[in-house]
Amino acid sequence: MVDALAIIYLTLGTAFLLGLLRDEWRILAYGITLLSLAMVSGIASTWVWHLADNPAESVEIMTAGASPPFAINLRMGLAEAAALMLATLTGLASTIFLKDTLLRLGRRAMAVLLVFIMAICGIILTRDIFNLFVFFELVVIATAGLVLLSHNERSLGAGFKYLMASQVVSILLLVGIIFNYHVSGSLNIDDMAGMSDMLIQTTPLAFFLLFIALIVELKPFPANGWALDIYESAHPAFSAILSAAAGTASLFAVDKVLAIGGDSWLPVATGIGVLSFIGANLFALAQTSDRRLLGYSSVAQIGLILAIIGQRDILGDSYWLIAGGVLLAHAVGKAGLFWLSGLIAERELTAWTALRDRPLLLFAFISFIALLIGLPPFPGFYAKWELIHLLAGADRIALIVLILFGALLETAYLFRWFGLILKHDEVAEKAPCPIQKVVVIYSAVVAAWSLAYLWGELSVFGNLMHAIPLLFALLFLPLEGLPARIKNVLAIGGLVTWFILQYPLYDPLQLIFGAIILPGGALILLASFHNQGRRIGFYPAALWMFAGLSMLIVAEDSFTFFAAWESLTIGSYFLILRGKHSQPHAQSYILFSLGGAFLMLLGFALASAGNPLFPLESLTTVAEDVAPWVFILLALGMMTKTAAIGVHIWLPGAHAEAETDVSPLLSGILLKAGLFGLFILLIYMGRQQLYGIDLTHVLLWVGAISALLGNLMAIYQEDAKRLLAYSSIAQMGYALFGLALMNHLGWLMALMFVVNHYIYKSMLFLSVGGVAKRTGTKEMYRMGGLITLMPLSFIAVLIGIIAVSGVPPLSGFGGRWIFYNAIMSAEYRLPMVIIFLAGPIAFLYLFRLIHTIFLGQLKDEHRKLKEAPFWIILPQMIYVACLMVFALAPGLALRHVDAYIDNFFPRNGLNWEGLTITSTYGYWSPVSIMIVVGVIFATLFAWLVFVNRRAQKVKQFNIVFAAERPYRPETTHFAWNFFAPYRKALGFMTQPLVTRFWATVAESLHTSAELFRRLYTGDGQTYAIQLLGFVVAVYLLSSGVFYGV
């Protein structure tokens, strides 16, 4: 193995060698720099490879032939090797990125760059604190030099402020070092660590100075004005190295030095870390310049890692996995984003729309964002999962809540940024793509996905990258070039074959959900055949969602459940974002879903009491005192997905603005994920008491109220898709109500709703989407009289509303019949009043939907409309057939599910013999009702048609208009404000209280960010004063640690 010191002397040597070259030989100088950096990163990689096999033995490197107290020693362990590899590779990549700048500035800049990389490697390796000081000063000098690479004069000011701050730090560091030496007699970290408790008794101040100097090097939140100016004005390639490599090195230094201070100092580190994480993320909300936002984000991430370092006492052996995971994710993600910002000309976030028609770069951007937030399958996800569980084990709930809140803020501004890129109205011109810059970015993407694979291998839960559904979704990335129709065939084939493969493993409950997700999804995807072109980004997102859903229903333990939950959220987010005006709604969707997911994460952590591997079955054996909280957290998390009242505001916008074939996917299938979660929760946790209130009763009330308010709000909508979206909220409220009844028939009703709602809601969304595609508008009052032009859509909507309203012959009535039997045996009756009111109200908006679109007066511009495209009509007709079959023989789907529910609620199930279904209170045979009603209807219809066979077919204005002539079709079609009297009577119940509440929450965060970021006045001296103030404040606050111990 090559000696680790080679890294130091190789880079230093080439730096000086460059001095000898002539100034004009710039290409040669650049070549030599690249060569040396390549060799150095090769050495680091061989070390990583070597140490990976036998991680135990880390190598001590003696210098000057003497042992430590008298000479500097360096250590090369697996962690050091990984950090070195990261630093050198980032350096190499940035140098490639900086090709033209370096060639312009000549060999001196290359030399400074090499020194910069060498200093960073030095910090990682050295075990001597004075040596650490020297390398830090080298980093300072190199940074001050390299800041001027960017041709932005403001970097001059930033550089000077940086130098001032580093002067103060070096003073603190030097005084700290000398006093520590004075007491311990040695400069070596290991020796000092040996006598750390003696050190702390005698001179805690000395260690404090040393510690706080290194902490300030990490640019902690209140004292990092100078750092943000560097990030904003420096060359992005340099910022990449600074944020990734230098950040890693400083974190390493702090980790080493903390060994001296011992465990009593860890809370201080955690405190500072969490403060930085939340403060920086909060300020990032109000940022408009991209690089300054990246600066805040990197400060926040480094704060998070500092907090993790602060928790290493309880993290035990998975400390390196967590800290490493988050660190590497931050480094690669941040470096990638900085390099991407190198391609964009302007500095506003909106200028990034230049990436819009560069799918590969867009994919890079998404990977970096997912890497930073820690979405599956990236390392951050595994790290965050383990971290939260171990913290929960050590009962540090407050810390978890703070970390999750910070992570939510981070998702907020990163996804808003992504939404801006895709949906901002004026598009900047296409970003230029010089080859060397693009190569660097793609290498970062490859690194990101290989890290994902690596961390999958390392994690104990099984590698997410091995999950076949996810791989199938990723398979569609290279296939983006194919036309949409071929990809559609592939997707449908994949879904159906996966269902056939999984079919034997499903138990009845999973079978119901599986049948809706996989073949059901394939059926809806049939409607996607109507688009031409390539539909970039649709199929990976859709199949990522389907992968999440299919993994969710077979999840054994909480990790796979949570991973599936987050992947379906991500997939559905990208689907929603495809709509034309859907950016704000997609944003609120992702925030609510990820917020809910974090609540579930906290719930699982509490339930598992610290052990990351937690099978779902053991939810039943959760400790008594913590069980109700776990129930609440998990239920809240799942209810964000079924849009129960209070967390429903994302649904109307998301479903209404999505594309024609995406709305049914969301409304028909995605909402069921939440329901499945609630099923699992109630199966395992059953009834929970909290302060004497039975939580299932609370769920009953929530279900009933969402049913009522969902229906009420749906009545007053003018937009057809919004009407259907609110109706979905109501139907989910019904299903939740059925579930919370906690008796056999209640669950059966909920399952029937799952199947029913999927069929008729997808059908209604498809037909309304088809009509909207033809008429060009979703506003109902603009349409009218389309029955003659679009008969098939009309039939689909007619059957749909009969099914939804629960009118006898169709399956809706089956749901109501079971509902009635369920509430007969339920003992808690008060919420039933609201459900009874919600029932008939559904009838109002259903009629409004069919009347304003299909009946009434036909407008002039719609006279020549064709029927909806064939591929949108086909699924609807299949659904009509399904509804008929399901109405005639509900037993087909529900028979063995009924038996399955028996083992939860043994008594008063239904028994199904032949065509009649009997419960304890009565029996009902759908076929006989259908026949009787059918016969009566047919005879009367035939007789009327026969009698009126010579009736005169008249047109739209042949109406008795009080002996006058109707003016125009628009003025005679009654559709606007259709239920005005009802609004006068019950309008007060639809005040947007919830929307206002969430708006104030978001608003307050933004204004506080806007207000407090004034802290950074831009004046170098104020920054220095803030720095000193921070040092004093930490000193005072941590005095408890001094004298408490």
Add this chain to the structure above:
Amino acid sequence: MGFEWIKIPYSLLTLFIVVNYGLLLNALIAKIAARVGRRHGIPIWQNYVDMIKNYGLRTSITHGVMFYMGPVFRLSGGVGLLLFVPTIYGSVMFSNLSFAGDLILALYFVFFGTLGMALGAGESGHPYAAIGVSRGLAQVTAAELPFALAVFAVALQYETLSVTEIVAAQQGSYLNWTLFTNPFAVAAAMLSFLGSMMRPPFDVVLAPQEIPIGPPTEYHSSYLALMQTNRAIFPIAKMVVYMNLFFGGAVSWPIFFVKIFLIYMVSVLVGVVFPRFHVEHSVRWFLIWAVPLGVIAVAIV
């Protein structure tokens, strides 16, 4: 529930009796209302004549296939409601096609007719029809809540969803009618009964002066004939449900006729006295007066 073919002629017989009784009853009620206004009133057989005349009209127009659905849905809703609920307790002949779960079917079959009428009125393209439907739906949904609560209370009280069993439980003296065992439920049901009978306090839907007779504006000749037969059957069918649930059902046809007449008179007497409500007044009226009664009925059962 084996399907005996003999049930079909029996139920047709019940249907025939109820249609004739309905036509005569409506004429009688109209005569009584006239006598209140010191008018001689229409002859008893007038409804027959009107029906024959409307059926006999030579021309008719049609606005489209859904236009037929209006009267057909309406009448099959009325006939269905009648046939799925037993009319005479105890007699096999007149228990029609009732089965054990028919209480819920009765509750939801009311909407079958309303949905069809709404669709037919919508197809006619007339704005007044649409305004009438929107008023009708708003009012019926508000009226439906107390009735649903009352039915639920009764179902809970007798622990069954079959109308025949409920009637059986109320036999014996009139004291064990639901009227006396659970008066709140009956009160709530009767208030909602007013709402669904399109009588003056709640007849803004068919208000002849404001919007010429609301939804059926465009209907005439044979369509109107169908609707008139429904206007005969549907109130009777609805009152059969009320009678069976709350007033002990009918053991024989005379009792059936008297009880139906008395129930009908409730809405007539209220109708003759009160002026017409706006839709929002009636919605609020139901939610303030009728629903609390229903809630109490469910609570105390």
Add this chain to the structure above:
Amino acid sequence: MIELYEQLKQRYALGEISVQRFDLVFITVPRENLASLLLYLRDTEGFTHLVLLTAVDWIEDNKFQLTYLINNRESATDLGLRVIIDRDEASMESIHDLWPTAATYQRELKEMFGIDFPGSPRIDEDFILEGWTEIPPYRRDFDTLEYSRDTYLERPGRSTSDPAQHMKQLFYPEDKD
């Protein structure tokens, strides 16, 4: 009323006055200062109510005479202002800004006499007659009887008889005096 007339005389050039009753006086006013006179009378003299606005067709001397009848509520006196305007191409300034109701009168005069009031609201819309293609019917050169005979078909054998004769002959056929 006379002293009012004297008082007005100094301010406006007025035509001759004709007193019909102690409380009803007609004054002929030149066309130019009609509006200012009306405004003055309405705001200061208390003639707040515009009773009617009508026209008279002097076909002989080819003139229209517009009469503005205004009423003073307190003193319960009526004052009629007569304006003489030329008959062919007849038009007059609109006074709908003084009294909004005047617009209706002016519409009727436009339809029935053909007097145009430019600027008056909805002046050109059909007021009473729809699809009227003849000259304005109230003009004296329009012969209604002859028009009704031409346009509307008559039932043959229509004979008019003096009602008194007819009844006498009906009930007392015997005495033929």
Add this chain to the structure above:
Amino acid sequence: MDKKTHKDPAKTSAELPSVDLNPPEVQPQKPPAPPAERTIELPEELRKRTVKGPGGVEIEVEPLRDYYCEAPPTVMPAAYSKIVEDLFNWARAESIWILGFGTGCGAIEMRPLMTPRYDAYRYGIQWRPTPRQANLFVISGYLSVKTLKRAIRSYEQMQNPKYVVGLGSCTINGGMYWDSYNTIKRLDEYLPVDLYITGCMPRPEALLAGFMDLKRMIRAGEAEGANKYAEYFDWYKANQKRVIKDWDMPDYSW
């Protein structure tokens, strides 16, 4: 109270000199209408217009052709057998539904019919707000050209068989408006009239007597005004268009 009303001074309509109600077989030559001062063109919303549909397709809209059904009325034969036709005629006679459209000063006389004193309900007569469901159209008094246009539209929206009753002399020969420039003189030129009830405006008793005669005619099957309208449709339409100059509706408004 016996059905026969007490002796009424005014003669019952039967004794009037027999007036030929049916249109002459041969069409007499009418004097050409006087040349019009100004021509009336179609109102703006009925003019032909092209509209841009969704997706940019051009749509040609001709309101009178697209919004209205242009089929002419057809003569509707009586029921196949006489017995059935008699039954229907009896039913039609026993339940006459008047269209609530008071065209002239006689409308005030029709309201007392529904009050306790005269109570037309006894004879199966009641008001219907929409022409669709009405059988009898009472033209009560003078009929100006403007109201005639609306009356034609309502009449054509009624279903066959339908009857028209004219009240007072204004509908017979123009009455006291014989020389008016905007009142029609002879109703049966424009609408097929079944019965005239004399009296400047006949009192409710006269109306009831008139309705009794109408019942007798319907029972006898003589009241076939609708078929006569369909048979001589062009003749009626020519007369109507001669008088209504701003004709802006289809020939037969269903």
Add this chain to the structure above:
Amino acid sequence: MEHIALATGFLLILIGLYGALTQRDILRMIVAFTIANTGVNLVLVAVGYIRGRSAPIINDNLPAAEATARMIDPLPQALVLTAIVIGVGITALMLAYAYKLYILRGSLDISKIKELKW
């Protein structure tokens, strides 16, 4: 006695910091920072001082054998050497910045360089 050097060192540091944080002019700030650096160096050396021992120069009157007993701790002095060199480097860099800022901005007032904020 030996605390005097230490005290003056700290005093110099405080004076330097005070000067850097209050003076608006960049050059004055650089001078203040150099004062602070010298203060730190003084502290470094003062820490190594042991009373009654001579400077750590091995020559004839301080032979290697009993050097460890008679000389003060040599290590801080070694550290001071590197610290001084680094101090010089940074001061040179700051002067270069000051020069460039003056050319660009035309003034040496630190409060004028505030365009990068929030």
